[in-house]
Amino acid sequence: MFFQPVLRSSGALKAVAWSVSIAAALCLLGSAKVQAQTRGGSLRAIVQPEPPLLMLGLNQQIPTQYVAGKIYESLLTWSPDLKPQPGLAKSWSVSADGKLYTFNLQSGVKWHDGKAFSADDVVFSVDKFLREVHPRARVIINQFVSSIKAVGPNKVEIRLKEPFAPFLKAFVSDNMPMVPKHIYDGTDYKTNPANQTPIGTGPFKFKEWKKGSYIILTRNPDYWQAGKPYLDEIVFNVIPDAASRAVAFERGDVQVLRSGDVDNVDIRRLKALPGTEYTTRGWEMFSQQSYIQMNQRKPPFNNIKVRQAVMAAINRKFVVDNIFFGMGKIATGPISSTTPFYDGNVTPYSFDLKKARELIKESGVDLSKTPIKILSYPYGATWDRLAEYTRQSLEQVGFKVEIDSADAGTWSKRIADFDFDLSFSFTSQYGDPALGVARLYLARNIVKGSAFVNNQGYQNAAVDALWDKAAATSAVAERQKLYSAIQKTLVDEVANGYLFELENPTLYSSKVHNLVSTAIGLNDTFADVYIDK
Amino acid sequence: MKFLSFMLSRLSKAIIVVLGVVVINFFLIRMAPGDPAALLAGEAGSSDPAYVAQLRQDFGLDQPLYVQLATYMKGVIRLDLGYSYRERVPVLTLILDRLPATLLLMGCAFIFSVVLGVLCGIVASYSRYRGKRTWLDSVLMTAALLIYATPQFWLSLIAVVFFSLYLGWLPPFGMETVAAGLSGWGHVRDVAWHLVLPAISLGCFFMAVYARLTRACMLEVLGMDFIKNARAKGVAAGEIIRHHALRNALLPVVTFAGIQLGQLAGGAVLTETVFGWPGIGRLMFDALMQRDYQLLLGVFLMTSAMVVIFNLLTDVIYRFIDPRIQAE
Numbered sequence: 001m002f003f004q005p006v007l008r009s010s011g012a013l014k015a016v017a018w019s020v021s022i023a024a025a026l027c028l029l030g031s032a033k034v035q036a037q038t039r040g041g042s043l044r045a046i047v048q049p050e051p052p053l054l055m056l057g058l059n060q061q062i063p064t065q066y067v068a069g070k071i072y073e074s075l076l077t078w079s080p081d082l083k084p085q086p087g088l089a090k091s092w093s094v095s096a097d098g099k100l101y102t103f104n105l106q107s108g109v110k111w112h113d114g115k116a117f118s119a120d121d122v123v124f125s126v127d128k129f130l131r132e133v134h135p136r137a138r139v140i141i142n143q144f145v146s147s148i149k150a151v152g153p154n155k156v157e158i159r160l161k162e163p164f165a166p167f168l169k170a171f172v173s174d175n176m177p178m179v180p181k182h183i184y185d186g187t188d189y190k191t192n193p194a195n196q197t198p199i200g201t202g203p204f205k206f207k208e209w210k211k212g213s214y215i216i217l218t219r220n221p222d223y224w225q226a227g228k229p230y231l232d233e234i235v236f237n238v239i240p241d242a243a244s245r246a247v248a249f250e251r252g253d254v255q256v257l258r259s260g261d262v263d264n265v266d267i268r269r270l271k272a273l274p275g276t277e278y279t280t281r282g283w284e285m286f287s288q289q290s291y292i293q294m295n296q297r298k299p300p301f302n303n304i305k306v307r308q309a310v311m312a313a314i315n316r317k318f319v320v321d322n323i324f325f326g327m328g329k330i331a332t333g334p335i336s337s338t339t340p341f342y343d344g345n346v347t348p349y350s351f352d353l354k355k356a357r358e359l360i361k362e363s364g365v366d367l368s369k370t371p372i373k374i375l376s377y378p379y380g381a382t383w384d385r386l387a388e389y390t391r392q393s394l395e396q397v398g399f400k401v402e403i404d405s406a407d408a409g410t411w412s413k414r415i416a417d418f419d420f421d422l423s424f425s426f427t428s429q430y431g432d433p434a435l436g437v438a439r440l441y442l443a444r445n446i447v448k449g450s451a452f453v454n455n456q457g458y459q460n461a462a463v464d465a466l467w468d469k470a471a472a473t474s475a476v477a478e479r480q481k482l483y484s485a486i487q488k489t490l491v492d493e494v495a496n497g498y499l500f501e502l503e504n505p506t507l508y509s510s511k512v513h514n515l516v517s518t519a520i521g522l523n524d525t526f527a528d529v530y531i532d533k
Numbered sequence: 534m535k536f537l538s539f540m541l542s543r544l545s546k547a548i549i550v551v552l553g554v555v556v557i558n559f560f561l562i563r564m565a566p567g568d569p570a571a572l573l574a575g576e577a578g579s580s581d582p583a584y585v586a587q588l589r590q591d592f593g594l595d596q597p598l599y600v601q602l603a604t605y606m607k608g609v610i611r612l613d614l615g616y617s618y619r620e621r622v623p624v625l626t627l628i629l630d631r632l633p634a635t636l637l638l639m640g641c642a643f644i645f646s647v648v649l650g651v652l653c654g655i656v657a658s659y660s661r662y663r664g665k666r667t668w669l670d671s672v673l674m675t676a677a678l679l680i681y682a683t684p685q686f687w688l689s690l691i692a693v694v695f696f697s698l699y700l701g702w703l704p705p706f707g708m709e710t711v712a713a714g715l716s717g718w719g720h721v722r723d724v725a726w727h728l729v730l731p732a733i734s735l736g737c738f739f740m741a742v743y744a745r746l747t748r749a750c751m752l753e754v755l756g757m758d759f760i761k762n763a764r765a766k767g768v769a770a771g772e773i774i775r776h777h778a779l780r781n782a783l784l785p786v787v788t789f790a791g792i793q794l795g796q797l798a799g800g801a802v803l804t805e806t807v808f809g810w811p812g813i814g815r816l817m818f819d820a821l822m823q824r825d826y827q828l829l830l831g832v833f834l835m836t837s838a839m840v841v842i843f844n845l846l847t848d849v850i851y852r853f854i855d856p857r858i859q860a861e
Contacts, residue, residue, distance in 0.1 A: 251705065450571075
């Protein structure tokens, strides 16, 4: 009855009819345009250094994640604000006691060889394959997972021994990639010939790898998300030299430059090129942070006041602005500001040489009798500059400093064997302090022979207890309290010298869309990426 | 018969040299701190001690050094160079995969440098010798000196920026246009096009050496009495250069060519890095950085074998160029 008066008016009726027609026509035109934009094309990118292997369960180097992240998938993906999104699992639930995780899998998922993906693959992947060979996942699985079973073709239950709050965050493609049971079960995983021709469930299939030249992935027409991916193929060029990579981007030979592909000094110039987009998003899951490691087993760094003096002697703003060309944000503590449970309300360390000298005086340490060596971080000239700057800064407050250079192998060995005074490093935080930060401070992680753990030798039993309690606590507010306390103590005691949060720039052609849409950015599947024609 | 016994004697010595080099390399590589297990674990963002121990066991690095050496030598005798720790494929497969690209690049750079270098040397020495157009000698030798003194990576980068970026004439990286679907002559042309910059950049240094070496040797020979005699008898200048001077001046050039050829299989790390050329040099560099012992040993074994073989070939060529050596 309400519509009748309107419809009775022929003029109004005509107007509505025209409006509908025009709107429909526009929609059709629009959709045709979207179709033309979204389907087809080849994305040309760079992978450096060249990954040794594309089997994501066996190798998790960043270049491997970048390429193989399009081939393999995990049960979940993560939004930039670190909220779980459906991946191979369409839904999931956690029991009230935080010990039982139930995943309902997507239906109609196929491996790249045409075999069906099922709950058995998930059980095999987690319980057998990753438990045995994955360096990070195996620690979580062995420590927390009590049992895992398929309760139907598309349903999996994982029971934990004790609650582990960030357990869901372990389900990222590089950490918990699903691998095909029918190919690996009963074989030697490391020498299986399928490692050279990886088979996953992702939107892109492995096509060709000419070692030293390029890797080509091609569209998976049977991908479980209907209509996706949009690209026909992705070509990863191997270009070992940074200057040549910049030239390749300038010429349009490649459309994407990942963080680290070119030197920071080139970023400003390349970013100003017409038709170039720039973003620092897509690193929320990693939230990389650089820090100074000071060996706390011996003088002078076994003294808290000396470590505090180091923090006061280094002008971190200068470091970020001039050595790293603005690609960073000064860190306040061990947890990055983009990682959950960050608390910036800690003791600030501002650049103050006078204060640094006073702290050294208070420490009672005679720096002339404890000369130190800076073990330079072997990942490029920028880190060498940081070592040189640090030497100059520390010498100003009385340290006797020399610089030791080393290649990656030597650096790793010396750090692992505690054979250093002061060095630098950076760490990925994996979306939760319990996953990416705690390992650097727990006393049980002081293990000779292992790098990238508690190599500085920090020991505080009270803080260890807080880490363990926080990891097992589900209530967010309670966890926040615990992590705030941890951050305060670690900053006060300078468990590490917190330098800055790395900003990772991505440059890409403005013709490329949806390149960075999740918390793992370029390491994600690229199922939604499309190129303007 | 004499030649056969000469060859047999040199070959047996060559085999001993190569095996000696393998043993020395085996110990030298292991003297560098760090091992592949720790590096692999570190790169994965974790260094779980149990995992590192497991990797060491997988790679056989938990065995005493002499056991590791014996295992490796047994493999070498069977032409099994082992398994790459990082890439998880046989070392021989990796080397053979990269060898064609290296041989192509180095071969072209070799031909370019020898032909152009020797030619420049002849022209320069001849113009000096005749006392005409001595400016040509000065220009050529100054250019050769400049090229010789210019760092190769700088020359390569400038070539990329100028010819690829500004002029857009030549591709800046790679060995072929990726996914272009080219075959037959189209593919040959494409590879040749990609080869121009790296081959010339790499060959420039050697070209300068050949030019200076040839000029010096030629001038020395041209000053000798038999040349004066030939001139006095009215032999044409071209004839003197071709048949009398050049042949006598070539021995040092051949020696240097033998050394350069020996480096063929070793690749050229800098050129391969700047131009993204998929050769052995880059493979070796990556293997060294990652402490991939087996791969590194495999590359070293091959390059040392090549050096020995090319030295042998150089000795044989001497005998043909200069019959006096054969007589000795």
